[in-house]
Amino acid sequence: MGKILLVSTFMLSAFFANAQCTPDPQYTAPGIYPDTATGLAPAYVDQSYSEDITVITPTDTVVDILGQALQVTIDSISLTSVSGLPPNFSYSCNPPSCGFPGGTIKCAELYSLVDPSAADIGVYPIVFETTSYASNVPFLGTFTQDDVIDYYYIEISAATSTINQFDDATFELKGIYPNPVVNQARIQFVSGNQGATIFKIYNLLGKEIESRSFLSLRGINTMSLDFSSYPEGIYLYSINNGSKIFTKRVVVVH
Known part of the structure; x- marks a missing residue:
């Protein structure tokens, strides 16, 4: 019985050791990697997702305290x-505590407990x-500061699931879901900042069917669409922020 318990403990220890993320040794400067310029590798629907994020914590930094720039030690x-x-x-x-000591190279892992499905698009x-x-x-003496990192997003599509990052210049149309659409659908796009945005729908002859002007928000924007009165067929839709314009196709079926 003692031998069985010892073997089981060893196997569990090996499992959890292998389950831990591994920092990428190619990164040496303080920061979070992959960074905004690289992004993370894609994952595939119906396959498990796992991606390691390398966290290199600096030993010190400069913070603004009472209007003065002061160098402090990061614990x-x-x-x-x-x-x-x-x-x-x-x-x-x-x-496991998700506490990264100053001057160390550690990591975090994003992973799927269940393979992404079409319902998660x-x-x-x-x-x-x-x-x-x-x-x-x-x-x-000591100083504590809370921060929020909100420039990541995960997109799950019929083909892939990808985590990305956006900055102030980002403007990206993700698509209409579902497509084909029967009655109700939603469009999602990513905007790096708040700004005037125009959304339009055309038929294949180029005739404008619908137009909306609104103020987009920084981050993921979702807009509901009603196609119940549209005749069946293929339509083009576009979104424009004054600097970039994207056009895609949507199929309406009833």
Whole structure:
């Protein structure tokens, strides 16, 4: 019995050791990797998703305290929550506490508990909340700061599931879901900032069928559409923010 328990304990330990994420050794400068220029590798619908994020915590930084730029020692940065993940997605960290000590290279992992399905198609904005702990702070001794990282999103489509990042210049049309559409649908697009946006629908002869002007929000934007009065057929829809314009096709069936 003792041998069986020992073997079981060893197997469980090996499993959890293998389940931990692994920092990417190619990154050496403080930051979160992959960064905005790289993005993360795609995953496929009906296949498991797992992606490691390398976190390199600096030993010190400069913060503004009482109007003065002061250099402080970073004790640690903790990932306190991750919200907005697609259904049946989760995260874990190495170390398991999700506390990253200053001057270390650690990691976090995003993964699917259940393979993404067609019902999960859409765009999911992800929000990472962190708390930084600093010491050797002039006048204060210690210092705590909460931050929000909100420039990631996960897109799940019929073919792939990809996590991306956006900046102020981002303007990207994700698509209409479902497509083909019977009556009701929704369009989703990503905007890097708040601004005037125009959405239009045309028939294949180029005649404008519908037009909307509105103020987009920074992040993932979702707009509901009603195709119940549209005759069956193929239509073109476009979205324009004054700098970029995207056009795609939608099929209406009743």
